[in-house]
Amino acid sequence: MTTERQPLRADARRNREAILAAAADLLGARGDDAQMEEIASHAGLGIGTVYRHFADKRSLVAAIVGRRFDAATELALAAEQLTDPTEAFERLLYGYLESVEADSAFRRALLGPQEPRWDAIAEQKAALGAVVERIVARAVEAGVLRSDFDADDFVLITRGAMANMTAEGHWRRHVQLQLQGVRPVPGGSTPGP
Amino acid sequence: MTTERQPLRADARRNREAILAAAADLLGARGDDAQMEEIASHAGLGIGTVYRHFADKRSLVAAIVGRRFDAATELALAAEQLTDPTEAFERLLYGYLESVEADSAFRRALLGPQEPRWDAIAEQKAALGAVVERIVARAVEAGVLRSDFDADDFVLITRGAMANMTAEGHWRRHVQLQLQGVRPVPGGSTPGP
DNA sequence: ACGGAACCGGAATTCCGCTTCAGCATAACG
DNA sequence: CGTTATGCTGAAGCGGAATTCCGGTTCCGT
Numbered sequence: 001m002t003t004e005r006q007p008l009r010a011d012a013r014r015n016r017e018a019i020l021a022a023a024a025d026l027l028g029a030r031g032d033d034a035q036m037e038e039i040a041s042h043a044g045l046g047i048g049t050v051y052r053h054f055a056d057k058r059s060l061v062a063a064i065v066g067r068r069f070d071a072a073t074e075l076a077l078a079a080e081q082l083t084d085p086t087e088a089f090e091r092l093l094y095g096y097l098e099s100v101e102a103d104s105a106f107r108r109a110l111l112g113p114q115e116p117r118w119d120a121i122a123e124q125k126a127a128l129g130a131v132v133e134r135i136v137a138r139a140v141e142a143g144v145l146r147s148d149f150d151a152d153d154f155v156l157i158t159r160g161a162m163a164n165m166t167a168e169g170h171w172r173r174h175v176q177l178q179l180q181g182v183r184p185v186p187g188g189s190t191p192g193p
Numbered sequence: 194m195t196t197e198r199q200p201l202r203a204d205a206r207r208n209r210e211a212i213l214a215a216a217a218d219l220l221g222a223r224g225d226d227a228q229m230e231e232i233a234s235h236a237g238l239g240i241g242t243v244y245r246h247f248a249d250k251r252s253l254v255a256a257i258v259g260r261r262f263d264a265a266t267e268l269a270l271a272a273e274q275l276t277d278p279t280e281a282f283e284r285l286l287y288g289y290l291e292s293v294e295a296d297s298a299f300r301r302a303l304l305g306p307q308e309p310r311w312d313a314i315a316e317q318k319a320a321l322g323a324v325v326e327r328i329v330a331r332a333v334e335a336g337v338l339r340s341d342f343d344a345d346d347f348v349l350i351t352r353g354a355m356a357n358m359t360a361e362g363h364w365r366r367h368v369q370l371q372l373q374g375v376r377p378v379p380g381g382s383t384p385g386p
Numbered sequence: 387a388c389g390g391a392a393c394c395g396g397a398a399t400t401c402c403g404c405t406t407c408a409g410c411a412t413a414a415c416g
Numbered sequence: 417c418g419t420t421a422t423g424c425t426g427a428a429g430c431g432g433a434a435t436t437c438c439g440g441t442t443c444c445g446t
Contacts, residue, residue, distance in 0.1 A: 009413055009422055031306040035403055037426095046425040051405065111356060112306055113224040156367050160353025163304060174349050181373025202392060202443060228433060230396090239395035244435065 016053050018043040024064050028105035031112070061109050062117040068106045069124035072096050076131040085142035088135050093154070097161050097171060107162050146184045153182070209246050211236040217257050221298035224305070254302050255310040261299045262317035265289050269324040278335035281328050286347070290354050290364060300355050339377045346375070 008016065022043035026034035036057060040047045054060040079091040100106060109116050118125065132151050139145045157178045161171040201209065215236035219227035229250060233240045247253040272284040293299060302309050311318065325344050332338045350371045354364040 163356030181370030
């Protein structure tokens with residue numbers, strides 16, 4: 001029940017896109033300080049139109065997050081096609097983080113003070129989660145990730161990286177270090193406590 | 194120029210403490226949603242009194258951050274006394290993160306949307322930075338941290354951990370993985386690109 | 387136990403951003 | 417073209433939180 005269904009009028013669809021773009025832009029740059037009216041005019045529309053498409057500000061933010069999730073899912077699906085499990089995993093990890101780096105509205109929404117309206121984008125989130133799980137599992141089985149690594153760890157790494165997206169490419173260092181700790185332990189199968 | 198100087202009246206000092214405590218409490222629990230009036234009454238005082246002590250909300254938040262920096266500096270200084278460089282580093286890292294875990298107002302301020310009023314607490318920050326640098330340097334020299342590790346990496350790790358302070362002790366996993374990647378490379382001195 | 391400087395209280399003021407809604411415009415379809 | 421369901425507008429309404437202000441109160445030194 002993600003709403004929609006029943007084709008929007010052509011102009012309406014176009015406007016919806018414009019709003020999303022403007023919102024991602026402004027919310028990304030100034031966070032919640034960006035106000036609805038600004039977003040509207042930045043999209044060349046009236047406030048009323050924004051509210052015709054999104055019930056309130058939070059829903060607008062949720063839509064942006066959903067967007068990125070969809071894109072990420074597509075990326076993940078593509079990565080899954082790669083034959084080498086290591087490449088699949090790294091393509092997913094870096095591809096995701098690179099796209100996230102360019103979308104500060106998304107980052108703000110995830111790291112920010114108030115949680116997004118998860119209920120509005122539960123599906124998208126779940127879809128992404130499923131693919132990530134598969135890719136991670138394959139990498140573990142192939143022995144390129146320590147045996148106790150799971151999808152939650154993927155989230156752990158990406159959240160950490162997102163928190164370190166301050167200066168240009170700062171996060172890569174973070175991920176590098178993290179990946180080191182994620183390799184299978186040379187000795188046996190059960191890593192230390 | 195951190196202001197103050199010239200002893201406050203006994204009751205004023207007491208009230209200042211109460212405000213800080215209440216603020217750390219409420220801002221930690223509900224973030225910026227906590228309002229000044231709430232903080233005041235939670236401290237058993239009037240709003241006017243809060244404003245007598247802190248110019249505005251941001252200054253109040255800055256004071257809380259400064260607090261934690263001071264405490265961390267003290268902790269770091271104590272850790273520095275340890276003879277074993279490894280122990281010193283780990284005491285600092287875990288001690289800091291544990292205290293931060295208990296202070297969500299601090300976390301929110303650092304990770305949150307709007308930067309704190311750094312100018313108001315530049316000194317405290319610098320003081321902490323200096324000690325951290327020394328401890329890190331000693332650990333590197335002792336060969337327990339990879340040669341290119343520096344204080345910025347310490348920040349990298351702690352930021353990442355803070356971003357992962359969602360469920361109880363979640364962050365420990367993050368730090369564990371991170372520490373793995375921070376060990377000196379077995380082979381030589383210059384880690385890969 | 388007095389005087390006044392330092393403090394405190396909290397209603398009133400101000401400011402500001404989200405949201406609504408009645409009236410006008412336009413795409414879609416015959 | 418005419419009709420009509422869809423969309424669009426933006427000024428006005430609201431609510432709510434930060435900050436101000438000043439009469440009343442409390443410490444402290446003498």
